Amino acid sequence: MAINPAHIPLPTGAAKRFHYWENPTPAEIGATSAEFLQLLPGPTHIYIAGKNPRRARAIVTLSHGNEPSGLQAIFEVLKRQIAPLVDIHCFIPSVDAAKQAPGFIYRTLPHHRDFNRCFKPPFDSDEQGLLALELLQSLQAIAPECLIDIHNTSGSSPPFGVTSFMDDRHNALVTLFTHRTIVTDLQLGSLMEISESFLPTVTIECGGALDTESANVAFEGLQRYITLDNVLSGGYSDLLLEFFHNPMRMELQEGSDIAFGDHCLFEGGVTLLPDVENHNFGTVDASCQLGFVSGELAAVLSAKDAQGNERIGDYFEVRDGALFPACLLKLFMVTNNPEIARKDCLFYFVADDLPTS
Ligand SMILES: [Zn+2]
Secondary structure (H helix, E strand, C coil): CCCCHHHCCCCCCCCCCCEEEECCCHHHCCCCHHHHHHHCCCCEEEEECCCEEEEEEEEEECCCCCCCHHHHHHHHHHHCCCCCCEEEEEEECCHHHHHCCCCCCCCCCCCCCCHHHCCCCCCCCCHHHHHHHHHHHHHHHHCCCCEEEEEEECCCCCCEEEECCCCHHHHHHHHCCCCEEEECCCCCCCHHHHCCCCCCEEEEEEEECCCCCHHHHHHHHHHHHHHCCCCCCCCCCCCCCEEEECCEEEEECCCCEEEECCCCCCCCEEEECCCHHHHECCEECCCCCCEEECCCHHHHEEEECCCCCECHHHHEEEECCEEEECCCEEEECCCCCHHHHHHCCCEEEEECCCCCC
16 A cells, blocks of 8 residues: 555654754864764754755765765765755664664664554654654655665675565665665555655665675765766666566565574474575576474465465475475575564575566
């Protein structure tokens, strides 16, 4: 279901959850992005005045506290005093999670919902929902031309964009950063799902949180996003564009568990090989072992198509306790973090015979 924030009433007496910071100067933001983070008092809305104040674009980043590249890019833009062409509004929600020592480790605070699953009703069930609602209503008031939501993957990965819509505007936004796009109509309550009813919105995954190249991808893309006159019609990548349609999610079945290791670590669960993240955006075939499964495949793992039908047996098989693809697959967003695998998914995949352009 598409969400139109205009139809969502703000709870009466709601506190302003985002702190507002207007035109931070280089002297005010600390010497490093880690110091910059410590200077943010909580969820923060940073406004940077542009040359043309009649136009605005928006950025959300640090929805997940363990994904630093977007914040690092904003820090660089402020430090280098890169002048935006239009007004820029940066929303930085999960500051408190990111600040937990040693910094940029926690996706969310303990017992909090994943912020990027909170963009669907009901909004008033907890703090995270109310913060998501306030963000939507701020965007509605600002009426930006477009919105980018900057993330990192937890495992090592090349950069890619994610969009719910295949059109020139969404493509143009992604190509500011990367030539790879995942097109999905999965409805998880993520921010980019507001796009249809509201404004062009894409998710940018800049690469792994620990990959050294990710901060550059975020900064160079963000620099284009804030300085180009038109970001909604151009193709800004010189590379041939690649599209991956409607990936499926590989999830744990209720009651089964996951670990990472080079031998089967327990009964009734899956053990993925430690280097499985190296398959991000690579093709795997039926000879490529991904890990181990003890017990029945369908009792341990689940992969449902868009209609909700279980398809695990069509795409994966277990031979002598080892987990293999059953056909050519492309994997992405492979995590190496068991907590994210339990709460979200192990990875996304598409059959590699799907059209890719
Ligand atoms: Zn994220």
